[in-house]
Amino acid sequence: MKRPEECETMQDVRAEIDRLDAALVGLLVERSAYIDRAAAVKTGIGWPARIEARVEQVVANVRAQAAAQGLAPDLAEGLWRQLIDWSIAREETVLGAAGPKETK
Numbered sequence: 001m002k003r004p005e006e007c008e009t010m011q012d013v014r015a016e017i018d019r020l021d022a023a024l025v026g027l028l029v030e031r032s033a034y035i036d037r038a039a040a041v042k043t044g045i046g047w048p049a050r051i052e053a054r055v056e057q058v059v060a061n062v063r064a065q066a067a068a069q070g071l072a073p074d075l076a077e078g079l080w081r082q083l084i085d086w087s088i089a090r091e092e093t094v095l096g097a098a099g100p101k102e103t104k
Helices: 010-045 052-071 073-096
Strands: none
Touching: 010 073, 052 073
């Protein structure tokens, strides 16, 4: 692993980006396992896939983390909203799109 300032060639930069991409994919795989578990738990308690208050809580958390770490909050929010929409769609395959109505 090289820090950005240690990369002297585009090959160095690309290798580090590829390494990070692989790590990000691994984290997304791990996150999706929790999404699958959430769907199973929600089935047992009668909750819907989309809980708007939780969506906004996740987005607020991500915006704050992005700002604290030097990433544009708007960029993080856009990425996470796509991730959240995908996650909800995944949960709906288990719960059914016409599942229980939103809970607080």
